[in-house]
Amino acid sequence: MQEKxxxxxxxxxxxxxxxxxxIKSFALIEVDITRGNLxxxxxxxxxxxxxxxxxxGFKKILKKENIGSEISxxxxxxxxxxxxxxxxxxxxxxxxxxxxxxxxxxxxxxxxKAQALITGKVTLIDNKLRVEFRLWDILAGKExxxxxxxxxxxxxxxxxxxxxxxxxxxxTGEKGYFDTRIIYVAEEGPKTKRIKKLAIMDxxxxxxxxxxxGNELVLTPRFSPTNQMVTYLSYFRNLPRVYxxxxxxGMQEVVGDFAGxxxxxxxSPDGKKIIMSFAKDGNSDIYTxxxxxxxVERITNHPSIDTSPSYSPDGKYICFNSxxxxxxxxxxxxxxxxxxxxxxxxxxxxxxxxxxxxxDLIAFTRLHKGKFYIGVMRTDGTGERLLTENFYQxxxxxxxxxxxxxxxxxxxxxSEGEGFSAKLWSIDLTGYNERLVETKTDASDPSWSxxxxx
Amino acid sequence: MNLKKILKNGFLILVASIILxxxxxxxxxxxxxGQMQGDVYTGTDTVKYLASGVPDRVFFATNETIxxxxxxxxxxxxxxxxxxxxxxxVVLEGHADERGTREYNLALGERRANSAKDYLMTYxxxxxxxxxxxxxxxxxxxxxxxxxxxxxxxxxxxxKAN
Numbered sequence: 001m002q003e004k005x006x007x008x009x010x011x012x013x014x015x016x017x018x019x020x021x022x023i024k025s026f027a028l029i030e031v032d033i034t035r036g037n038l039x040x041x042x043x044x045x046x047x048x049x050x051x052x053x054x055x056x057g058f059k060k061i062l063k064k065e066n067i068g069s070e071i072s073x074x075x076x077x078x079x080x081x082x083x084x085x086x087x088x089x090x091x092x093x094x095x096x097x098x099x100x101x102x103x104x105x106x107x108x109x110x111x112x113k114a115q116a117l118i119t120g121k122v123t124l125i126d127n128k129l130r131v132e133f134r135l136w137d138i139l140a141g142k143e144x145x146x147x148x149x150x151x152x153x154x155x156x157x158x159x160x161x162x163x164x165x166x167x168x169x170x171x172t173g174e175k176g177y178f179d180t181r182i183i184y185v186a187e188e189g190p191k192t193k194r195i196k197k198l199a200i201m202d203x204x205x206x207x208x209x210x211x212x213x214g215n216e217l218v219l220t221p222r223f224s225p226t227n228q229m230v231t232y233l234s235y236f237r238n239l240p241r242v243y244x245x246x247x248x249x250g251m252q253e254v255v256g257d258f259a260g261x262x263x264x265x266x267x268s269p270d271g272k273k274i275i276m277s278f279a280k281d282g283n284s285d286i287y288t289x290x291x292x293x294x295x296v297e298r299i300t301n302h303p304s305i306d307t308s309p310s311y312s313p314d315g316k317y318i319c320f321n322s323x324x325x326x327x328x329x330x331x332x333x334x335x336x337x338x339x340x341x342x343x344x345x346x347x348x349x350x351x352x353x354x355x356x357x358x359x360d361l362i363a364f365t366r367l368h369k370g371k372f373y374i375g376v377m378r379t380d381g382t383g384e385r386l387l388t389e390n391f392y393q394x395x396x397x398x399x400x401x402x403x404x405x406x407x408x409x410x411x412x413x414x415s416e417g418e419g420f421s422a423k424l425w426s427i428d429l430t431g432y433n434e435r436l437v438e439t440k441t442d443a444s445d446p447s448w449s450x451x452x453x454x
Numbered sequence: 455m456n457l458k459k460i461l462k463n464g465f466l467i468l469v470a471s472i473i474l475x476x477x478x479x480x481x482x483x484x485x486x487x488g489q490m491q492g493d494v495y496t497g498t499d500t501v502k503y504l505a506s507g508v509p510d511r512v513f514f515a516t517n518e519t520i521x522x523x524x525x526x527x528x529x530x531x532x533x534x535x536x537x538x539x540x541x542x543x544v545v546l547e548g549h550a551d552e553r554g555t556r557e558y559n560l561a562l563g564e565r566r567a568n569s570a571k572d573y574l575m576t577y578x579x580x581x582x583x584x585x586x587x588x589x590x591x592x593x594x595x596x597x598x599x600x601x602x603x604x605x606x607x608x609x610x611x612x613x614k615a616n
Contacts, residue, residue: 012560051481127485167564185467191597192594192595192596192597193593194592194594211524217592218473219556219592220556220557232541233560238587240587241562260564260586261560261564261587261588263560263561264557264560277557277561279561279564279588281563281568282519282564282567282568282569282572283565283566284561286567305558305561305562305565307557307558307560307561308555308557308558321555321558323558326468327517328517328554328558345570349554351555351557351558352553352555352557363557367553367554367555370553391599392552392553394555394556395555395556410552412599413597413598413599414597414598414599415596415597415600416597416598417597417598417599420599443507445556
């Protein structure tokens with residue numbers, strides 16, 4: 001695993017981005033992502049054209065019949081999953097991919113009601129994958145953007161994700177979230193003896209890899225904003241402690257030297273600190289540890305349970321949950337522990353607050369009358385909106401653009417444990433577009449990475 | 455006169471309704487299964503014994519870490535047994551049910567195990583002989599999603615460490 005991860009890093013570094021043509025045209029098509037999008041934008045993703053020689057070459061290297069179609073399928077699937085776009089059926093396309101990429105006949109695409117068109121070309125040059133793509137505005141009859149990438153062939157799925165990010169950004173005006181990964185806990189076995197492993201996959205569920213073997217219980221992995229490090233809770237030798245894992249080298253270490261359980265870790269936005277809870281004599285408080293100089297700081301000092309801390313994106317504030325009022329509620333404070341304010345006041349219990357990467361909202365789990373909700377509120381606690389209700393769900397994690405939340409959901413079981421499942425789900429901030437994120441095993445505790453490329 | 459009568463009748467109705475409510479509450483708290491008091495498990499399905507007559511676990515109400523009368527009784531028996539077997543070390547494993555967020559439940563399990571630990575200590579067991587380990591909701595003993603199953607899972611279990 002170690003070697004493979006290292007290779008990934010090299011591949012990533014190899015990805016060269018060239019801007020082919022300057023973009024002059026105005027965005028005439030615009031997709032509004034601030035409200036529930038009930039009429040997704042119809043667009044056509046033409047298979048990327050490929051010459052015979054390149055096709056044969058990639059077939060040998062990647063064992064894929066037509067890598068041009070494969071990449072366009074990655075893009076198409078991403079756009080569809082976003083809920084903002086409606087990729088049209090390829091059977092209705094009138095123009096061949098190579099000709100469309102040179103100059104689309106806009107009338108033909110207009111006829112099938114496409115408002116935008118993505119075309120492109122794949123070539124094999126010196127054993128490298130070169131992909132160019134263009135985004136066309138069909139109604140205006142104009143090219144909106146054109147880009148080319150050169151990378152190693154095995155990176156082909158990432159090229160599809162980067163193309164999607166570029167298209168998404170051009171059409172919505174906001175950064176995408178497709179060239180990202182999810183770290184989560186893969187689960188197997190009966191509820192009473194559950195086996196849990198750290199696992200990582202691309203945002204669309206591909207390239208799944210296990211990072212631990214399942215010998216010890218692992219929980220709550222969280223990405224560093226710099227992406228190569230993960231912090232999580234491991235029960236190694238039956239001592240539940242916060243660990244740091246380098247996903248490229250596989251190196252692991254315990255965070256700090258605490259005489260008791262440490263848990264609920266997260267990185268600070270600059271990736272330099274870990275914030276977590278330390279439980280001692282029945283009391284959990286919030287601590288930070290600086291990863292450079294190993295200095296440990298105590299942030300809260302209260303006889304109640306203080307846990308699930310999360311920094312604001314500027315690092316100045318912390319949200320957390322505490323039962324100091326008697327029951328679990330959400331609080332905010334300055335990063336030094338001063339100025340503690342309760343912000344959740346609705347009925348029931350509130351937990352797992354996570355500050356949005358945009359800074360304006362806090363996502364949370366709420367338990368009320370036997371139902372679990374994922375919701376968002378402003379950072380002062382006003383404007384609470386519940387996005388989804390279920391038997392059990394918790395632990396939202398934000399997409400890097402702050403538009404989508406991923407969380408996990410568990411189903412009811414009988415006394416034999418039958419009927420139980422744990423799965424990852426995603427939902428838009430608008431409360432629309434709720435989707436199952438498919439994983440081979442049961443899954444929980446998802447954490448979304450930042451964009452791998454910018 | 456009339457008013458007095460009305461008041462008297464009203465008082466009687468009030469008393470009667472209090473009694474009736476009391477009965478209803480009583481009935482509710484000794485639930486149909488007879489294995490729960492309030493929502494604290496009182497059965498013995500899952501209980502193991504450290505020695506004859508020394509149950510290994512105590513149970514908690516939802517979101518609570520306070521020891522019930524029955525729990526204190528169990529812990530006094532454990533303390534007596536530990537005093538007699540002074541070479542034995544124990545781990546108190548604290549658990550929560552599945553109806554809470556994972557991280558909070560880890561803290562709750564730790565607090566439950568510690569309230570058992572504190573009680574053992576007041577009965578003369580040295581802190582050196584007791585360690586605490588929280589599993590949160592990770593190791594239920596009953597796989598079910600029912601109030602009874604959850605009540606069995608909200609527990610602190612005393613496990614021999616040597």
